[in-house]
Amino acid sequence: MRRILVTGALGQIGSELTVRLREIYGESNVVASSKSAKDGHEELVASGPFEIVDVTNREQLAQAVQKHKINTIIHLAAILSAVGEQNPHLAWEVNINGLYNVLEVARHENCSVFTPSSIAAFGDSTPKDKTPQDTIQRPSTMYGVTKVAGELLCDYYFHKFGVDTRGVRFPGLISYKTLPGGGTTDYAVHIYYEALRQKRYTSYIGPGTKMDMMYMPDALDAIINLMEADPKKLIHRNAFNVTAMSFAPEDIARSIQKFIPEFELDFDVDPVRQAIAESWPNSLDDSAAREEWGWSPKYDLDAMTEDMLKNLKIKLGL
Ligand code: NAD
Ligand code: SER
Numbered sequence: 480m481r482r483i484l485v486t487g488a489l490g491q492i493g494s495e496l497t498v499r500l501r502e503i504y505g506e507s508n509v510v511a512s513s514k515s516a517k518d519g520h521e522e523l524v525a526s527g528p529f530e531i532v533d534v535t536n537r538e539q540l541a542q543a544v545q546k547h548k549i550n551t552i553i554h555l556a557a558i559l560s561a562v563g564e565q566n567p568h569l570a571w572e573v574n575i576n577g578l579y580n581v582l583e584v585a586r587h588e589n590c591s592v593f594t595p596s597s598i599a600a601f602g603d604s605t606p607k608d609k610t611p612q613d614t615i616q617r618p619s620t621m622y623g624v625t626k627v628a629g630e631l632l633c634d635y636y637f638h639k640f641g642v643d644t645r646g647v648r649f650p651g652l653i654s655y656k657t658l659p660g661g662g663t664t665d666y667a668v669h670i671y672y673e674a675l676r677q678k679r680y681t682s683y684i685g686p687g688t689k690m691d692m693m694y695m696p697d698a699l700d701a702i703i704n705l706m707e708a709d710p711k712k713l714i715h716r717n718a719f720n721v722t723a724m725s726f727a728p729e730d731i732a733r734s735i736q737k738f739i740p741e742f743e744l745d746f747d748v749d750p751v752r753q754a755i756a757e758s759w760p761n762s763l764d765d766s767a768a769r770e771e772w773g774w775s776p777k778y779d780l781d782a783m784t785e786d787m788l789k790n791l792k793i794k795l796g797l
Contacts, residue, residue, distance in 0.1 A: 482508050484549040484590075486534050486581065487556030489513045489520045492595070492698065494657040496553065499699050501527050510547045514556070532556075534577030541584045553702065554581045554594045560622040560755055562661035567621035574625035575632075582636045582644070591643035593706050596630050596718035598650050598691055598759045599623040599663075610760035612720050612767040619758050633717035645705050646718035650691030650725075650763065652698050653783060655790045663755045667692055667731055671787045674735045674742050675797055682728040683749035689730075689761040693723040694778035694786070701774060708772035715767050723776035724783075725762035734784040 481504050488497050488511035500509045512532035516524050523529075530543040534556045544552070556577055563570035578594060585592045601610060602618040616627045626648075633644035651664025659665040666684050673680040684690075693701075701721050726734075732744035768774035778786070 480504075480508065481551050482547060482549050483551045483553060484510045484512060484532075484544060484547065485553045485555060486512055486532060486540075486577075487554070489517050489523065489657075490555055491652060491654060491657045491659045492695070493555045494520065494523055495654060495695055496555070496699055496702060497523060498526070499703070500553075503703065510543065510549065512543060534580055535572055537580040537583065540580055541588070544584055544588045544590065549588065550590050551706070552581055552585055552590050552592050554578065554592060558622065559660050559662035560597075560599050560620055561663055561665070561752055563622035563625075564620055564751060564755070570621045570625055574622070575628060578629050578632060582632060582642060585642050586636065586640045591645070591706075592633065592636075593702060594629060594633055594644070594646045594717070595702075596626045596646050596648045597622070598648055598763065599755075600626040600630060600648055600718070601758075601760050603758045605760060607761045609762060609764040610720065611764050612715055620755055630717045637716055643710065645708075645713070645716050647701050647705060647721045647768065648718045648763070649698060649701075650693050650722050652693055652695055653787065654695035655787055655794055656695075663752045663759075664690055664692065666728065670728070670731055670735065670744075671784075671791055672795070674739055675788065675791055675795060678739060678741050679743040679745070680732070681745050681747045683747060683752055684728055684756050685746055685748040685753055686729050687727050688753065688756050689725050689727045690756055690759055691722040691725050691763050693721070693776060694783040697723050697776040697778055700777075704774070705772055712771050714771055719768040719771070719774070720763040720765045721768050721774055721776075722763040722765050723778060724780050726780055731780065731784070734780045735788070737781065738784060738788050
């Protein structure tokens with residue numbers, strides 16, 4: 480029986496993953512944790528065990544693992560790309576030292592570990608189209624540096640200490656429950672809110688800038704399916720390219736216009752996030768994930784747009 484600790488559980492992924500894991504493994508077997516119990520998450524905090532865990536505090540992490548007899552850590556606590564460029568020291572502290580603490584605790588307490596990497600693990604010298612699973616990784620952001628180092632560290636803990644580490648390189652994730660935490664791909668979430676509220680959106684990412692993206696239900700499936708995959712079939716543990724779609728701002732605008740014909744898009748490009756976006760792939764090759772553990776996303780752009788608009792309308796009371 481899995482006993483799971485989710486770090487960073489109140490973020491964009493964790494707030495939905497925790498609920499899904501509780502449905503599958505039982506409420507009492509899934510412990511949500513974050514560095515503080517933020518307002519607005521009372522329902523999640525009350526729906527099962529919750530612990531305050533700052534991942535930079537190894538003792539606090541170890542105590543939560545021991546107290547709840549945890550055997551699986553899903554490590555989501557992190558600083559994302561745009562915030563990481565504003566505060567690279569914090570990004571290193573949380574993304575590297577936090578992961579190191581998770582792996583050390585996992586080693587001593589016999590836990591398996593899932594940690595997401597990102598398209599940010601690639602850089603300007605990486606092939607941009609159909610970016611291969613195994614290729615050049617020379618990112619230009621602190622977030623990207625921590626993601627490459629994290630992939631290597633997770634491989635190291637598997638080979639050296641036998642810790643069952645697994646991970647995927649997520650693209651930009653789109654969801655309606657919790658707002659994203661300060662990444663470069665966040666525009667692809669904000670655009671839906673503004674489409675419903677204002678019928679227009681000003682994009683900080685410029686026209687023609689393609690990035691990989693995925694709808695949250697597919698991202699949750701990716702985590703659970705990889706966690707449950709037969710280890711004998713896994714050649715690439717940390718981390719698998721996964722994607723569902725690749726689009727530029729004008730492509731998502733066209734998809735929204737199929738449902739809100741009067742929607743308008745214009746641009747006010749932010750040079751920092753634009754440079755980050757341009758250093759990332761246009762589209763990933765995720766064939767290794769498809770072959771090794773059956774990865775297969777369900778949502779394309781229009782299916783996601785329809786579902787996002789339907790659910791956001793309810794959330795925003797429109
Ligand atoms: P998020 O920013 O929404 O959530 C991260 C959570 O971690 C936040 O609630 C934050 O308060 C918490 N946190 C920060 N510092 C902490 C600390 N010291 N101790 C404990 N908690 C701390 O991020 P997310 O989108 O849910 O991302 C989760 C993981 O997935 C990250 O590793 C991220 O890099 C990766 N990822 C996300 C995306 C995406 O588009 N959302 C894409 C690729 C990879
Ligand atoms: N969505 C994330 C970001 O933009 C990708 O890792 O930071």
